[in-house]
Amino acid sequence: EAGVTQFPSHSVIEKGQTVTLRCDPISGHDNLYWYRRVMGKEIKFLLHFVKESKQDESGMPNNRFLAERTGGTYSTLKVQPAELEDSGVYFCASSRSWDRGLDYGYTFGSGTRLTVV
């Protein structure tokens, strides 16, 4: 099966601009997660979708971040307006429905490296 796909792989934007990151989960995976790693820090959870619904968005840093998952397929994470501290690597992960078990764990994408200058 195809893995979790994220694009762009890299993005360099100026402070104040808007950036949209996209994540395509593995087909059939109901659960989709966004994480972020800021340089020198641990990987931090941002939010979790179950299909198109936000299950947990406790990790979203502020209202400049907006995540959507229309139709329960791919997801986008928009940062508007971007600030310098938003720089980091944004990872997306997906997993099967828990009702069908966690046979394969969570699969992560390769990440989007965002640099705000």
Add this chain to the structure above:
Amino acid sequence: DAKTTQPTSMDCAEGRAANLPCNHSTISGNEYVYWYRQIHSQGPQYIIHGLKNNETNEMASLIITEDRKSSTLILPHATLRDTAVYYCIVAGRRALTFGSGTRLQVQP
């Protein structure tokens, strides 16, 4: 989610088994033990996970103590490409919480 404790770093000789310990004394009954690794800045890579029984796959073995308060990830024949940060994560039906992990350095 239960908190995990891992050594900050470990060294292992190439070709030897790497045994990475993890303590999770507050684990609850419905929480799994997951192991992931991150090589450089790549996305975290799934290694293995288990609930209470020992598990083995093509990458590694996971040994969970009977009381489930600790576990050990075993890479049977470590190679230089296994140099990475290894994360032990305990989680139930929710998102994973990453700690600082163990930085494993495989030495030639």
